[in-house]
Structure formats: structure tokens, C-alpha cells
Amino acid sequence: MRSWGGVMAAGEPVVVEGLVRAEPTGMAMAWEDGERERWWARAAALEHGREQDDWAAAVAGADQLSDLTPAQQSWLLVRGPESSARALLGKSLALLHHRQQIDVDRVAVARFELDAWPLVLRDVSTNADRLGFLVLPFRGPEVASLVAGWLRHLGSARLWARMWLERHPRSAAAVLAPAAAGRPGRPRQQAEDALRHLAATGHEGIVVEAVERCGTGTVTALYDVATGAAPPARKVRAWSLPEIRLAGGEAMPQEDVKRLLGALTWSRLEAAPEPAPGDPAPDGGAVPLAVESAEAPQPFVHPAEPEAEKLIADCDRGSLAAFGRALLDAWLADGMQAADAWVVLAQAHVGDDTTMDVLAPLVRSWPPRSRYARAIDGLAVLATVGTDVSLRHLLAIEENMSGGPTNDRATAYLTQAAARRGLSVTQLADRLAVTHGLDSGVTFDYGPRAFTVVADEHLTAFAVDESGKRLARPPKPGTKDTNPEAYQQFLQYKKDLRATAAAHTARLQRDMLARRLRPARHVREVLLPHPILGPLARRLLWGEHDTAGRLVRALRVAEDGSFADIDDATATTDGMLGIVHPADLGGDLKRWARVVADYELLPPFPQLGRPVVVLTGAQRAATSMTGLRPVPTERIVALLDRGGWQGNGLSQRPHTQLARALPGGLALVAEISPGVPTYSMNNPDEQQITELWVDDAWSNHLQLARRIPLGACDPAALSELLVTLHQAP
Structure with missing residues (x-):
């Protein structure tokens, strides 16, 4: 049975249930009941924006899918001319993003069946964890060899492999039995793993039959008997190695x-x-769930x-x-x-x-x-x-x-x-933070005289002489000093302390931006008493959060280590604390700024004084934002080069859209005009941001409708992106 051809674009296909389409190569389609229709139904969910009159000519003249825009790729494989689509089926959809690629691939398989195998093979090779489920309706030697290699993955590819083996056990055994008895190497090892899995999941009879049919004798993968004996030693190269001393002091024989x-x-x-x-x-969901190996x-x-x-x-x-x-x-x-x-x-x-x-x-x-x-x-x-x-x-x-x-x-x-x-990673990092000896006392001994070390609230190290006088650095060694190296050791100590303080300052700022929380008890018992983390934490504004991670109230660290609220009342809490971002404070931002100024708290990094964008109620309810001021083109270029933003341009087309991921699986999308060419030094001075809107991060942002309100975004993350978009390059 040939693929559906023109019927696909017109409407619901005609399907004969239970029919398996086979090819001379041994490849065949083996759909489960209703599976093909479900995959084809994803065509209705695909977006490719506003179709252009020249698309048919563009896809007809393309040599590679990469010559087409994501919108053209999606349109071509779902409802474009069949001859053009077939010509490009062996090309990877490298420009399509996460779920968009999944849906296009599913529709392509439902539309073209075996002819779509080259496309599937290329795409699953790029990410077997995310896309490996696409092989499930295919049956044949190439598929069996492919999925056998997935059994050693850590992510969902191993699950897809197990599902495929369970679905096609006889086909798998027929292909893998000869490979399992072949020459030692990775193909044999993978075949043995797959046969062992089949035998362990109730298909031992099929495996034995396949082994006997290929006449290779016993395949060791069928028998996983633990003898208790140590495995044989592998050959060790003739390296020159030192002797090993035993606990008693003698050399090991x-x-x-x-x-x-x-x-x-x-x-x-x-x-x-x-x-x-x-x-x-998944029930009620159109997109397969997967976990990457990493x-x-x-x-x-x-x-x-x-x-x-x-x-x-x-x-x-x-x-x-x-x-x-x-x-x-x-x-x-x-x-x-x-x-x-x-x-x-x-x-x-x-x-x-x-x-x-x-x-x-x-x-x-x-x-x-x-x-x-x-x-x-x-x-x-x-x-x-x-x-x-x-x-x-x-x-x-x-x-x-x-x-x-x-x-x-x-x-x-x-x-x-x-x-x-x-512990969490954040708690572990706090507990393992080095103290540089400030908790137990640091002394630099010149011999006849010694200097102790203290650090102020800004973690600047000072030497203190025997009279108690604080010195920026101890005096240079004299002729009577028997350990002159102590002077340089102190200078290195100051340098190391500055580097450690800078590293922890950067980490705490990342904690604020990433919404990392700590139990209040951990802040009191670990963070504040630490000689380096404590001075940094005391100069920051903290916030108590509920179980959903929302800010309940902001708190400062009082002089005695307790917490105080905005009215200077003592606050007790056993909840989760995080470093407050000013975008979370709303109308309390100015009041807290006055409190911080009154207590002369100088944060180790910009906190309440950092640039911030807070949306109005109407803006939070809106699904897009217009009327923004122009942005220098060099700023857009910098964001594309090293700012983590993704553009939509190709070698012959300018970037007219930028996107940057937000927490919660969202992305901020900026439409710009006239656009930034991918390769050009003759760019216009400015780019007009014609629209800002929010979309799913997995999307290619092709749709014409805007459906996600700006208020769905994390306010701190959105503020950081809006500031970054408009700040000077």
C-alpha cells in the first residue's frame, strides 16, 4: 500500500486496520490501532504563520531543508506539494525546535510512512532520548540494530528501546541473534544486551528459536548466571609504577x-x-514526555x-x-x-x-x-x-x-x-564554603613578631600588630625577622580572600536570579555564622516564600542575627528564605529602599538598586506589548552573539525575531524591524521593537495568535530580560 499522497492534505486518510506495509529491504510499517490517525492529527496543532505566495517555488528549488525557513519546513512536510516533500525527506529538520519538530516528524511519518524513514533516522540520531519514540511503528533490521544501542542510555531512549523490543520481539530476535554470536565488539555487546532483555521479559522462547535458526549455538546473553567468581583480569600495559606500602610499612609483594x-x-x-x-x-497531552540522558x-x-x-x-x-x-x-x-x-x-x-x-x-x-x-x-x-x-x-x-x-x-x-x-546543592555549597581560617584565627609569624588577621564587613583583610593597631598590610620584613616569607604570604592571603568573596558574591546573585531557596534554619545556623558568607548575607534583603515559591514577605537581617520586617518588627520564621529581587516587591520597593539606606546596608551586588521593570496590571493581563523605543542594532547583535538570545534568520535572510528562554517553559519573543542580517557589516543604526510577546519555549514562534499573558512570566526573570534588551551595549 502506497502512502496517502494527496488525500493527506485534503482531510482524514483512508486506513485499512492491521495492514502491514513491507518493503524488499525488510523494513515494514506496523501501526497499532489508531496510532497512525493520532500522529496525523498533530497536523492541526502545527503553526507555520502566514503562508506566502512564493513558498511553493521556494520548496521546489530547495536542495536542503536548511535552505528553508522553519515555517516553510513545517508547511512543506504537512501540507505542501508531495513531490517536493518526498525529495527532502532524507534531510534533518535542524531548524525546528523541540515539540514543533516532534509534531512535524509524526505527521511526516503518518503521511509518507516508509519513505519518511531517512528523515526519522537522521533526527533520532541527533537526540534519541527526545525523538526515539518515532521508531516505534517501524519494523526491520536497521531499527533493531539502532534500538539495541539505546539500551545503555540513561535517558528515555532506553525506554523507547524496551518498548520497541516488546512490540517487535520476533523481528528483533531474528536480527540480533546472529550479531550476538559475531565478532567481539560493540555490535555484539549491544545485541547481547537486547537479547538478554527479551529473554528476561518473557520472550526467551523466541530468542532460543532465533538462535537455533541461525545455527550459532548458545548465545551467552541468554544465560546471566552469577557464579560468584571474580571476572578475569584484563591486560595491563607495561607501565613503570611505584611500589605500594602496606599498613605495616613493608612493600606489597x-x-x-x-x-x-x-x-x-x-x-x-x-x-x-x-x-x-x-x-x-501521555493522556490528555499531545507531546511525548522524555528525559535527556544528561x-x-x-x-x-x-x-x-x-x-x-x-x-x-x-x-x-x-x-x-x-x-x-x-x-x-x-x-x-x-x-x-x-x-x-x-x-x-x-x-x-x-x-x-x-x-x-x-x-x-x-x-x-x-x-x-x-x-x-x-x-x-x-x-x-x-x-x-x-x-x-x-x-x-x-x-x-x-x-x-x-x-x-x-x-x-x-x-x-x-x-x-x-x-x-x-542537602540541596545550595545548602551543600554553603556548608563547604572555605573560611580561610577566619573562624579559628589566622596569624602570620615573622619569627620575633607576629600579626593576626581580621576582616571587616566588606571582607577586606587587615593585619593587627601586638598593640592592637590595624594595618592594611604588615611592615616589610627586617633583618631580625627569621621568616620573611610571611609578608608575601599575607599579600597572597588578601588576594585569595578577595577572590573567594567575589566568587560567593556571584553565587549569591545567581541564587537570587534562579530563585534558589534555603530553609530559614539553614540561614541562621550555617550562612550567618560563616565568616565569609555571613557578612555578605547580612547586607542582603531576604524573603520568606510559600510552598509555591511565591514571596510572602521581605525580611532584613537585624544586628543580632534575627529577622525584621518592613516595620522593623522582629519576625520569626521556619519557612524557606530566598534573596529578594526588586521586581517582587511591588509597592514596597521604595519603602524597603529607605529602610536599607537608613541602616546603611551596602549589598555585595546590586539588589534593590538594580534596574528593574515592573509591569502594570493592564500589561500583565495583555498578551503582547507594543510601542517600545528603538534599540541600537549593535545591541541586538551582541544579544545574538553572546547574550543567549536566538534569532530566526538564515544565511540569506535577516533576523526579524529574537527569543530568550524564561522559567516555567516560556520564552520572551521580540519582533524587530528592519532586522539584522546574519552576515553583514552594513547594518542600520537602530532596530524598532514592533512587539514583545510570550510563547512556549519549545515553539518556533510561528503562530499569528497571542495566547499567553505577560503576567504568566516570572516577574524577576522578565524584568532582567527587558532591562538587558534596552541597556547600552
């Missing part, structure tokens, strides 16, 4: 060192958690093999850690061979805090060098070890990465490591 190395070669991550939640057809629960390092644990227990920990670092150095010098990547994971078993100091810079350096898998292994080690030192490194890595899947994994690992301590 070479035979035991070989046994330990052999056991360490099996260092690995724990088995992946159950498939991340997902649903290809956002799913991450596996920690698997405990060491029993033989390794026994040998490690007899070692001097410092000597063992030095041995592990030498192992890491040898692996690095040998070119970081993937076959020996177990060396990184082994640090979780043999490493100490010094090892974490060595490992963390490597983890930070690997993503820019495309060593993503090694970086993830290193993150797993830092989270598994879980000491204060390793988690401080993990915090620093997570804060300083520029974004992307690896940074998402760092966040996931950090969240899981903090949860092991019963």
Missing part, C-alpha cells in the same frame, strides 16, 4: 600488586538506573571487586593513592587510550583528596578536547568519593562550565551527591 591491578581493570560505573520516565502518548539519574562508580577490596584494606592509604596517581599519569602519557580508561574510575577506589586535586583540573579540561566520556567518568569519581574536597571541586566544575550535556551531568552528579548528605 609484586604478585599482590599484579592481582590488585588485574582487579582494578574491572573498575566501572554501576548499572544504569531504570529507564528515565517517558511516555510516547538529566537522568547518573550512575556512581561500582564498588571495587572483592579481591581488590581485600588487597586495598591492607594498604597504606597514602602510598596506595600515590600509586593510583602514578597510574593516572602513565595513562595520560600513553595517550589516554580508551581501552585503559578504567584507570580514571579506579581512582574512586584508590584515590585520596590529593588525587581529587589532580583529577578535577583534568575533568575540567577534557570537554574542550572532545573527551566527553572521560569527563563524565571523572565526574562520577568526584561524586562517588564524596569528600568535602571532591565535592568542592565538583561545585567549581558545575559553576564554571559553559553549558551543554556535560555540564548537565555535572549538575546531576552534584545534586545526587548533595542528596546523599540530605
Whole structure:
């Protein structure tokens, strides 16, 4: 049966239930009852804006889908000329965003069936977690091999793979049984995983039949028998390594060192958690639910093999850690061979805090060098070890990465490591904040004389001599001073303290913008007593929030560490506290500004005095905003280059629309005229913002109707974007 052709654009298709369309290649369509109609029905939800007369000519002359605008792509594959659409089915919809791409792909599969397979294959290869459900109605060898590789994903791709195997067990077994008995390698490993899953889910008979039919004998994937014996050691390269001292001081026998190395070669991550939640057809929802691998629960390092644990227990920990670092150095010098990547994971078993100091810079350096898998292994080690030192490194890595899947994994690992301590990431960061000795006292000893260190409320360090006089810096060492290095050590101390204060100031500002909350008890018992965080927190305005995260009342920290409200009355609270953004204060902003000024509270970063845009009631109820003043073109260019805003222009078309994500799955969209060319130095001086409106973040912002009120946006986040849009470049 051929695809629906022209019937698709005209209305409801004619479908023969239960009919499976097969091709000579072995590929076939196997729709479930009503599935094809449901996918085609998504055409009604797709938006492509106002159709243009030249679209038919544009799509007819296009060589790539990327030559078309998102609006033209959507129109072409849903209701455009069939011949033009078929010609471009093998091209990825790279310009379409999250759910728009999902709907276009579903409609394309419902319209063109097997002819849409190249399109599906390209798109699922870019994001199997989000788009992998698209393979469910396809049956064939290529699909079986593809989904077998998804079983080791952490995100929803593994769920789609399990669903496909359950839906097509006989087809899967017929393809994977020969592969599972083939040459060692990744295809064989993936085939074995898939067959093991089929056998474990009630399809063992089908798997056995497939194995017998291909005549390969017993496939080990069918028999997952735990013998209790240690796995055989892998080959270890002939690296020059130091000896290991035992707890009693003697050297570990070479035979035991070989046994330990052999056991360490099996260092690995724990088995992946159950498939991340997902649903290809949620009740009452048109968009499949999926979880990206980087956002799913991450596996920690698997405990060491029993033989390794026994040998490690007899070692001097410092000597063992030095041995592990030498192992890491040898692996690095040998070119970081993937076959020996177990060396990184082994640090979780043999490493100490010094090892974490060595490992963390490597983890930070690997993503820019495309060593993503090694970086993830290193993150797993830092989270598994879980000491204060390793988690401080993990915090620093997570804060300083520029974004992307690896940074998402760092966040996931950090969240899981903090949860092991019963804390949020914010609480963990507060508890692990260094004090630079200010809580216990710092002294710089010249020999015959010494200077103690104090810091003022602005965290400027001073030296105090024996008479109690405060000095910006101690005097330079004299001839009688036996430890002249103390002078330079004090100067470095001041520098380090300034850097730490600046880092925490930036973190607290991010906490304000990200709406991160802390229990009031945590603020009182951890934040305020801290010698560095305390002076910063006391100069900020805090807010008590309800369970929905809405501001209940603003509070300042009084001189005695208690909280006071806007009327200077003592306020008691055991709720959740967050740093207040001025956009949340409404009519109380000016009163609070006077209170802060009266108490001479100078915040560590702009808080109440920061530029702010507060919408009126009418503006909050409106679905768009017009009549805004022009913006310099260079400002728009800066926002597109490094401000996180996305444009809609192509190589031959200017950006006439900008979009920036907001919390809650929304986006602020700015329509501009005449637009900014993608590649041009001859831009007009100004751009007129013709309209501001709010849309779903996943959308391509093609629709003509405006349906989301501006008041649905987080007021602080919206204010920050509006200020950024109009501030000087």
C-alpha cells in the first residue's frame, strides 16, 4: 500500500486496520490501532504563520531543508506539494525546535510512512532520548540494530528501546541473534544486551528459536548466571609504577600488586538506573514526555571487586593513592587510550583528596578536547568519593562550565551527591564554603613578631600588630625577622580572600536570579555564622516564600542575627528564605529602599538598586506589548552573539525575531524591524521593537495568535530580560 499522497492534505486518510506495509529491504510499517490517525492529527496543532505566495517555488528549488525557513519546513512536510516533500525527506529538520519538530516528524511519518524513514533516522540520531519514540511503528533490521544501542542510555531512549523490543520481539530476535554470536565488539555487546532483555521479559522462547535458526549455538546473553567468581583480569600495559606500602610499612609483594591491578581493570560505573520516565502518548497531552540522558539519574562508580577490596584494606592509604596517581599519569602519557580508561574510575577506589586535586583540573579540561566520556567518568569519581574536597571541586566544575550535556551531568552528579548528605546543592555549597581560617584565627609569624588577621564587613583583610593597631598590610620584613616569607604570604592571603568573596558574591546573585531557596534554619545556623558568607548575607534583603515559591514577605537581617520586617518588627520564621529581587516587591520597593539606606546596608551586588521593570496590571493581563523605543542594532547583535538570545534568520535572510528562554517553559519573543542580517557589516543604526510577546519555549514562534499573558512570566526573570534588551551595549 502506497502512502496517502494527496488525500493527506485534503482531510482524514483512508486506513485499512492491521495492514502491514513491507518493503524488499525488510523494513515494514506496523501501526497499532489508531496510532497512525493520532500522529496525523498533530497536523492541526502545527503553526507555520502566514503562508506566502512564493513558498511553493521556494520548496521546489530547495536542495536542503536548511535552505528553508522553519515555517516553510513545517508547511512543506504537512501540507505542501508531495513531490517536493518526498525529495527532502532524507534531510534533518535542524531548524525546528523541540515539540514543533516532534509534531512535524509524526505527521511526516503518518503521511509518507516508509519513505519518511531517512528523515526519522537522521533526527533520532541527533537526540534519541527526545525523538526515539518515532521508531516505534517501524519494523526491520536497521531499527533493531539502532534500538539495541539505546539500551545503555540513561535517558528515555532506553525506554523507547524496551518498548520497541516488546512490540517487535520476533523481528528483533531474528536480527540480533546472529550479531550476538559475531565478532567481539560493540555490535555484539549491544545485541547481547537486547537479547538478554527479551529473554528476561518473557520472550526467551523466541530468542532460543532465533538462535537455533541461525545455527550459532548458545548465545551467552541468554544465560546471566552469577557464579560468584571474580571476572578475569584484563591486560595491563607495561607501565613503570611505584611500589605500594602496606599498613605495616613493608612493600606489597609484586604478585599482590599484579592481582590488585588485574582487579582494578574491572573498575566501572554501576548499572544504569531504570529507564528515565517517558511516555510516547501521555493522556490528555499531545507531546511525548522524555528525559535527556544528561538529566537522568547518573550512575556512581561500582564498588571495587572483592579481591581488590581485600588487597586495598591492607594498604597504606597514602602510598596506595600515590600509586593510583602514578597510574593516572602513565595513562595520560600513553595517550589516554580508551581501552585503559578504567584507570580514571579506579581512582574512586584508590584515590585520596590529593588525587581529587589532580583529577578535577583534568575533568575540567577534557570537554574542550572532545573527551566527553572521560569527563563524565571523572565526574562520577568526584561524586562517588564524596569528600568535602571532591565535592568542592565538583561545585567549581558545575559553576564554571559553559553549558551543554556535560555540564548537565555535572549538575546531576552534584545534586545526587548533595542528596546523599540530605542537602540541596545550595545548602551543600554553603556548608563547604572555605573560611580561610577566619573562624579559628589566622596569624602570620615573622619569627620575633607576629600579626593576626581580621576582616571587616566588606571582607577586606587587615593585619593587627601586638598593640592592637590595624594595618592594611604588615611592615616589610627586617633583618631580625627569621621568616620573611610571611609578608608575601599575607599579600597572597588578601588576594585569595578577595577572590573567594567575589566568587560567593556571584553565587549569591545567581541564587537570587534562579530563585534558589534555603530553609530559614539553614540561614541562621550555617550562612550567618560563616565568616565569609555571613557578612555578605547580612547586607542582603531576604524573603520568606510559600510552598509555591511565591514571596510572602521581605525580611532584613537585624544586628543580632534575627529577622525584621518592613516595620522593623522582629519576625520569626521556619519557612524557606530566598534573596529578594526588586521586581517582587511591588509597592514596597521604595519603602524597603529607605529602610536599607537608613541602616546603611551596602549589598555585595546590586539588589534593590538594580534596574528593574515592573509591569502594570493592564500589561500583565495583555498578551503582547507594543510601542517600545528603538534599540541600537549593535545591541541586538551582541544579544545574538553572546547574550543567549536566538534569532530566526538564515544565511540569506535577516533576523526579524529574537527569543530568550524564561522559567516555567516560556520564552520572551521580540519582533524587530528592519532586522539584522546574519552576515553583514552594513547594518542600520537602530532596530524598532514592533512587539514583545510570550510563547512556549519549545515553539518556533510561528503562530499569528497571542495566547499567553505577560503576567504568566516570572516577574524577576522578565524584568532582567527587558532591562538587558534596552541597556547600552
